[in-house]
Amino acid sequence: MAVQAIGKRELTQRTAFSLLVLAVAIVVIPVVFIIAYIIANGAGAISWDFLTQPPSQAGKAGGIFPAIVGTLYLMLGALIFSLPVGVLAGIYLTEYARDNWLTRLINMAILNLAGVPSIVYGLFGLGLFVMTMKFGMSLLSASLTLACQALAMTITTSREAIITVPREYREGSLATGATKWQTIRHVVLPQALPGIITGAILAMSRAAGETAPILVVGAAFILPGLPGSPFDQFMALPYHLYTTAAHVPGMPKTTIWGIALVLLVVVLSFNSLAVFIRIRVRQRRFGS
Amino acid sequence: MSLNYALLNERTIPKNETKLKTEKVNLFYGAFQALRTISLDIPKQSITAIIGPSGCGKSSFLRLFNRMNDLIIGARVDGAVAIDDINIYDRDIDVVELRKRVGMVFQKPNPFPISVFENVAFGPRRHGRTRHSELADIVEHSLRQAALWDEVKDKLGQSALALSGGQQQRLCIARVLAVEPEVILMDEPCSALDPIATLKIEDLMRSLSDDYTIVIVTHNMQQAARVSDMAAFLMMEEDRAGTLVEYGPTSQLFTNPKDKRTEDYITGRFG
Numbered sequence: 001m002a003v004q005a006i007g008k009r010e011l012t013q014r015t016a017f018s019l020l021v022l023a024v025a026i027v028v029i030p031v032v033f034i035i036a037y038i039i040a041n042g043a044g045a046i047s048w049d050f051l052t053q054p055p056s057q058a059g060k061a062g063g064i065f066p067a068i069v070g071t072l073y074l075m076l077g078a079l080i081f082s083l084p085v086g087v088l089a090g091i092y093l094t095e096y097a098r099d100n101w102l103t104r105l106i107n108m109a110i111l112n113l114a115g116v117p118s119i120v121y122g123l124f125g126l127g128l129f130v131m132t133m134k135f136g137m138s139l140l141s142a143s144l145t146l147a148c149q150a151l152a153m154t155i156t157t158s159r160e161a162i163i164t165v166p167r168e169y170r171e172g173s174l175a176t177g178a179t180k181w182q183t184i185r186h187v188v189l190p191q192a193l194p195g196i197i198t199g200a201i202l203a204m205s206r207a208a209g210e211t212a213p214i215l216v217v218g219a220a221f222i223l224p225g226l227p228g229s230p231f232d233q234f235m236a237l238p239y240h241l242y243t244t245a246a247h248v249p250g251m252p253k254t255t256i257w258g259i260a261l262v263l264l265v266v267v268l269s270f271n272s273l274a275v276f277i278r279i280r281v282r283q284r285r286f287g288s
Numbered sequence: 289m290s291l292n293y294a295l296l297n298e299r300t301i302p303k304n305e306t307k308l309k310t311e312k313v314n315l316f317y318g319a320f321q322a323l324r325t326i327s328l329d330i331p332k333q334s335i336t337a338i339i340g341p342s343g344c345g346k347s348s349f350l351r352l353f354n355r356m357n358d359l360i361i362g363a364r365v366d367g368a369v370a371i372d373d374i375n376i377y378d379r380d381i382d383v384v385e386l387r388k389r390v391g392m393v394f395q396k397p398n399p400f401p402i403s404v405f406e407n408v409a410f411g412p413r414r415h416g417r418t419r420h421s422e423l424a425d426i427v428e429h430s431l432r433q434a435a436l437w438d439e440v441k442d443k444l445g446q447s448a449l450a451l452s453g454g455q456q457q458r459l460c461i462a463r464v465l466a467v468e469p470e471v472i473l474m475d476e477p478c479s480a481l482d483p484i485a486t487l488k489i490e491d492l493m494r495s496l497s498d499d500y501t502i503v504i505v506t507h508n509m510q511q512a513a514r515v516s517d518m519a520a521f522l523m524m525e526e527d528r529a530g531t532l533v534e535y536g537p538t539s540q541l542f543t544n545p546k547d548k549r550t551e552d553y554i555t556g557r558f559g
Contacts, residue, residue, distance in 0.1 A: 099361075168398035172460065175354065176411035176467050177388030186414070187400060 038261050045258025054224050059244045060251055064259055066223050070139075070234040071266060073227065074214065075204045077143025078150050083200050085147075086154025090196075093155070094162045095184055113152035121149045122213035130217050137218035140230040145213050150203040157199020161192035194281035198274045205270035209263065211238040237263040306373075307332040307501040308353055308471065313367035315348055317360060321529040322348045325367070328520055328535045335493060335502045337516035337538065339509065341553065344522045345530025346505040350473050353503065354390040355383050371471065388415065390471040391464030396480050397456035399448035399463070404440050407448045407459055411467035426466050434462035435492050454485025458492065465496075472496065474504040478511065490515045509554055513542050521550045 053063030097103040125145030135141040165188045173183040220233040221243050227234045241259045244251050308330040315323035323345045330336045338346045348357060355376060357363040368375045376386055388411075399407050408427040409417075417423055427444070431437040436458040440451070448459055457477055464472055474493070478486040493502055493515050506512050512519055519542070520535040534541060534550045545551040 166398075168394060168396060169400060171356065171359075171392075171394060172398040172400065172463070173410070174359070175356070175387060175392035175394075176414065176463060177384050177386075178411070178414040179384050182414045186410070191401070 035264070038257055038264055041254065042257030042259075042261035045252075045254045046261065050258060051262070055222055055240075058248050059222060059240065060248065060255070064235075064237070064240060064262065066226055067235040067237045067240040067259070068262060068266070069226050070219075071208050071237045071263070073139055073234060074142055074146060074236055075208050075270075077139060077230070078146035078207045079200060079204050081144055081147035082150040082154050082203065083196075086151055086200070087158045087196055089151075089155045090158025090162055091184060091189075094159050095180070095188070110152055110155050114156070116149075117212075118149060118210055119212040119216075121145055122216040124148065125213060125217040136231060137233055138231045139218060139227050139234045141217040142214045142219065142234065142236075143230075145217050146207040146210060149210070149213060150200075150207050153203040153206070154196075154200055157203075158192070158196045161195025161199065162188060164195070165191040194277055198278050201270055201274040201277070205267045205274075208267055208270070209238055211242050214239055215242075237266065305332040306330065307371065308503070309368075309370040309373070310352065311368040311370070313352060313365065313369055315345070315352065315357065316362075316364045318362040321527065323352075324525065324529040324531045326522075326530075326532045327367075328532060330501065330503060331518065332501050333497060333499065334517040335497045335504060335515050336518040336520065337512035338503065338505045338520050338522060339507075339512050339553075340522035340530070340533075341524070342507075343528070344524045346522055347475050349522065349530065350475055350503060350505050351392075353471065353473055354387050354392050356392065358383065388467050389469055390473060391467060391469035392473040393457070393460050393464060393475065393477045395476045397453055397460055399451070399456050399459050401447065401449055403445050404448050404451070404459060405444040408462050408466050410463060415467070427462075430462040430466040431459075433465050433496070434458045435488065435495075436462055452485070454481050454488055457481060457485070457489060461489075461492065461496075469500070471501045471503070474502065476505050476507060479507060486511070509556075513538060521545075521547075521553060523549060523553075 050063040051068065052065050054066050055064060056062035093103065093106065097106075122145060125141055125148065129135045129141035129144045130137055135144070169187050169191065170183055173187045174180070178186070214236055218233050219236050219239040221235075221240070223233065223235050237259060241256065241263060244259065245256045306329040309328070311327050312325045313323060313327070314321060314325060326349065338349060340346050351357045352365065352369050353371070353376070357365070365377055369377055371386075371389065375381075400410065402410075405424075405427055408430050409423045412423060412426050417426070428437060428441075431440060436455060439455060440459075443450075448456065451459060457480075461472070461477075478489050481489065490511065493504070496502060497517075504512075504516065516538045518536065519538040521533045521541065522530045523533045525531055534545060534547045536546075541550065542554055545554065
């Protein structure tokens with residue numbers, strides 16, 4: 001009887017464990033497969049020239065250098081515009097805003113901001129930055145558009161990072177006669193910074209992969225060189241991938257997979273950077 | 289609980305000059321009354337212990353003196369709390385200036401996750417001292433005062449989190465001393481420490497009480513008996529508001545309490 005009971009428990013245990021393993025496999029296998037597939041098909045296209053030359057013959061020949069640099073510019077631009085606003089908004093919402101209906105409304109709006117389809121951001125950017133503010137179809141307009149989209153994430157991650165700074169630190173600071181702002185500036189922010197940076201990098205790598213918003217605010221199909229100013233049009237990897245794959249007849253498949261591979265490497269390396277920063281900080285905080 | 293009365297210090301009753309004073313203080317958190325009509329005078333350059341059962345408002349009472357309760361939304365104080373006869377709840381009081389004069393040490397050691405040096409220099413830096421030589425002097429002086437200098441002088445650049453719990457708490461005391469306060473509030477400063485670290489902090493408190501007015505909240509009856517000159521016993525009333533039951537010289541309160549409830553508490557009949 002007792003033995004039977006143990007057998008049953010064992011069975012439940014094993015079933016649960018198998019289900020968990022299966023769930024993990026369902027998540028992991030497609031990711032591994034996609035990455036392997038892209039590498040297998042695109043690796044052949046990668047060469048020094050492919051990475052450092054401008055495209056020619058509608059992308060069929062030459063390289064993708066302007067698209068790589070354009071994507072990096074976009075990430076940087078989106079970072080410059082969204083990080084300060086995101087951090088300041090995060091500070092305001094956690095440290096200063098009272099808990100009233102307006103604050104709750106703002107919090108809800110921020111959550112919803114993250115769910116707005118990216119093409120809607122594109123049209124918003126087209127209306128506001130390209131036409132109303134007359135920045136034209138440009139790197140600047142696209143950076144601002146992507147920054148708006150990244151805001152939801154930078155505000156949310158900044159808030160979370162700020163909230164998790166223990167109350168003991170704030171009280172310890174205030175108890176020495178530091179002002180509220182000094183406490184935020186010298187105790188809360190340094191503690192929250194790694195979390196904020198991690199969130200910002202993840203938001204940037206997501207922005208790097210966006211196609212729809214930049215499509216309408218300034219991405220160009222083929223440019224011979226790099227944008228000379230923020231008011232110039234630009235190339236970007238996801239848009240280049242889209243046009244070459246969808247609109248260029250006779251486009252070599254290897255080149256398309258090559259573009260995808262480069263985009264993947266850019267995005268994954270920024271994600272890894274975020275993970276790396278988080279691990280480093282955790283070690284420094286708890287190890288030493 | 290068996291209280292070792294032999295531990296009681298045969299100290300003279302402190303000088304009469306009053307440093308801190310509360311007059312009919314009521315503290316509310318929203319609709320909840322946390323403290324009711326508490327009046328007491330805390331003498332200068334002495335140690336006053338606040339004792340009482342959990343939840344009786346000891347910490348809330350302590351936090352009146354540096355207005356730390358201000359951080360809690362809905363907190364409201366009426367009556368007067370005075371330092372050197374100036375009501376600190378007056379409208380024109382600068383809370384930042386007040387907290388420079390009234391430092392605080394917390395229950396859990398809370399050094400910042402930065403170097404030992406920067407922890408102590410934190411307050412002076414915020415108050416505009418930036419010259420390194422000046423800061424170095426302040427840091428050394430404060431660490432010596434906190435009886436920590438010899439243990440950390442070779443690791444001023446290391447993270448404060450690498451110190452032991454007792455050292456961290458003395459570092460927090462040094463951090464407060466660096467601002468040159470007049471009053472030091474201590475909220476159960478030894479509750480997270482082992483007995484040896486606790487004794488070190490108690491020795492330190494005794495030596496600091498020559499220059500500073502110290503108010504300590506403690507759960508530990510023997511600690512109150514060992515270190516304090518004056519003792520106040522707080523209790524909850526039926527509606528959970530804390531009130532002052534008895535206040536007087538520690539030796540008197542522990543050996544000859546006037547109130548039956550004080551006697552019951554210190555002899556361990558409840559609490």
